[in-house]
Amino acid sequence: MKIGVLSDTHNNWERVSAALEIFRERGVEVILHAGDVTSPDMLALFEGWKFVLALGNMDRDVSGLVAAAEAIGAERPRAMHSLSLDGVRLALCHGSDDGLLRHLISSGQYDIVVHGHTHRRRDERIGNTRVINPGALGGIRFGARTVCVLDTSGDLEFVEVK
Numbered sequence: 001m002k003i004g005v006l007s008d009t010h011n012n013w014e015r016v017s018a019a020l021e022i023f024r025e026r027g028v029e030v031i032l033h034a035g036d037v038t039s040p041d042m043l044a045l046f047e048g049w050k051f052v053l054a055l056g057n058m059d060r061d062v063s064g065l066v067a068a069a070e071a072i073g074a075e076r077p078r079a080m081h082s083l084s085l086d087g088v089r090l091a092l093c094h095g096s097d098d099g100l101l102r103h104l105i106s107s108g109q110y111d112i113v114v115h116g117h118t119h120r121r122r123d124e125r126i127g128n129t130r131v132i133n134p135g136a137l138g139g140i141r142f143g144a145r146t147v148c149v150l151d152t153s154g155d156l157e158f159v160e161v162k
Contacts, residue, residue: 001086002027006147007034007094007116009042010058010138016045018161019137019147023049026149026157030085034116035094036139040064043072053077056094056116058139080104086152088112095133105129112150121146121158137161 004023009016023031031049035056043053043065051074059065065077075081080100081092088111091104095115104113105126112130119136120143135146135158144160 001029001152003085003150003152004028004031004147005034005114005132005134005150006031006137007134008036008056008119008136008139009033009038010036010136011038011042012138013042013045015137015145015161016042019159020045020049022147022159022161023149028149032081032083032090032092032114034092034114034134035059035096036116036136037065038138040068043068043074046074047072049074051075052081052083052092054081054092054094054116055079057096059094082110088152090114105131118142121148123156123158132156134158 031051033053035054036058038058055077069077083090091110091113095101095117114132121135122133124131134148137145146158149157
């Protein structure tokens with residue numbers, strides 16, 4: 001199963017639309033967003049996808065985001081999601097709560113922990129847990145604007161979004 005991963009989109013409609021096209025081209029079935037969508041209106045772009053959003057520190061209109069997620073049939077946004085996709089145990093959070101992120105990584109409960117917040121892409125193994133940050137599509141950036149496509153077989157591709 002292919003999973004599209006993005007974070008820190010910060011209301012950048014153009015780059016999110018381009019990222020969704022990349023996900024379509026690569027056969028992505030599920031999209032994980034590691035937070036900082038910023039505006040509830042952005043969630044309309046994800047209609048028709050299986051979509052999961054972890055709330056970020058810039059996602060201040062929580063009730064608006066919850067209503068927007070319900071309107072597109074997505075899971076209720078929250079600070080952390082625990083998922084099992086194709087037999088792979090995943091945690092999804094934003095990463096601004098460093099204690100939560102460290103706990104998820106060290107708990108031994110997850111094969112993969114996905115986070116955002118730093119705007120820096122990351123693919124690192126800590127113990128038995130793979131830690132992935134797709135980078136950022138909006139806001140202050142450090143390097144290229146990227147998303148990633150994760151295959152539950154273990155393959156990971158970072159893709160620059162122009």
